[in-house]
Amino acid sequence: MNWDDLKVFLAVARAESLSGAGRGLKVDPATVGRRIGRLEEELGAPLFAKSPQGYALTDAGQRLMGHAERAEQAMGAAVEELAGQAGALSGQIRIGAPDGCANYLLPQVCARIVQDNPDLEVQIVALPRVFNLSKREADMAIGVSPPNAGRLTVQKITDYKLHLAAHRDYLAQHPPIQSIDDLLGHPMIGYIPDMIFDKELDYLSESGVSRVSLASNSVSVQFNWVRQGSGIGIVHDFAIPSTTGLQKLLEDRISLTRSFYLIRHADDRRLDRMNRFAQSLAEGLRAEVARLEALC
Structure with missing residues (x-):
């Protein structure tokens, strides 16, 4: 079993479809299907059950999911360590947020963070709903109430x-x-x-x-x-x-x-890059709310 196969497995598990996984991985769905078939053959067990609703994890797939997520975290930590933790932030980070925060606060806060970290790419997904971090819809999310389920960490921002x-x-x-x-x-x-x-x-x-x-x-x-x-x-x-x-x-x-909360994957607390970005984001949001409220 190699890491590339596990990446494909994680993409299908989160997207619940071959086409959705293919879009994320930038490969065609047929290739995704072949990779999943090869992994299932190697493990000797079906990992997904196909239905009209999409691809759902089987019992074997559920057991593999935890191992695959831990491998993903380990790979991320290794990349960070080899790249050096003290330098500027880089790579892509996606934030999910309700559209009030996404429209009136996050643009200027994230622009300042990127200005200080030119190799960083920040994506803001503005949707009027709760984000599913377990499916990696975003790397972190802003919420208006703390979640009470899932392997998540929650930090009150302001x-x-x-x-x-x-x-x-x-x-x-x-x-x-x-x-x-x-x-x-x-x-x-x-x-x-x-x-x-x-x-x-x-x-x-x-x-x-x-x-x-x-x-x-x-x-x-x-x-x-x-x-x-x-x-x-x-x-x-x-x-x-x-x-x-x-x-x-x-x-x-x-x-x-009301309050804003920063919601993250529990395992991401081990990643220095994500911790540093989260700290900059929280500090920036606190300062921006205070600045704008003083003006009105």
Whole structure:
């Protein structure tokens, strides 16, 4: 058994398809299938069961998975050691994040890290859902609540604030908002209720709002509605400086605090490169949240 075969095995296990694994490995699916067949023949056991849903690990595949992941970690550690740990960061690191963080914080934070490490390639995957790190959808993820399952490590990065807000042009054309009851006559902007993927994102129900006139699963879409004067919504304080004309409302009545968490594979704690990047990322996010919130 060689490391190249194990890499193919891991790719299929995580993608749950030959085509998905092939895209990641940059080889055609037929080649992936032949490599898996060769590995199964060598081990004398089927590693995957094919179904309409894709390739699922058999019992033998499940047992091999742990060994393959440990081999992957060992190879990564060896590469780091041979490359030297004290130099600049290099290679590719993919971060998964909810789109609020991905749009208004990560671009400038990651750009500064790459500026200091020119051989580093950072990829930001902005999706309004929880990332599956066990399938290597990302090397690390930003979450709004700590996970309670899986072989993961969790580090709290920072708290952040959210407030009710509207554009000044909208407010000039509508009756003043002096109490929560005054919100009843206004179009409210928020999440699609059945697409809220984390209870920490259920902002409006916590604020006593029961009906949403304009809804999206994307924070950026919600923010753009508020920015263009379509109604009233809960916005991140750190997003407000990215535009002009927004005004916070009922600050003494509705003020929410949430937190960002850095979520990583437990085994990646052994990798100096990942530790150094994680430290730079967390420090950068803390500083950027503080800077932007001071401006709004």
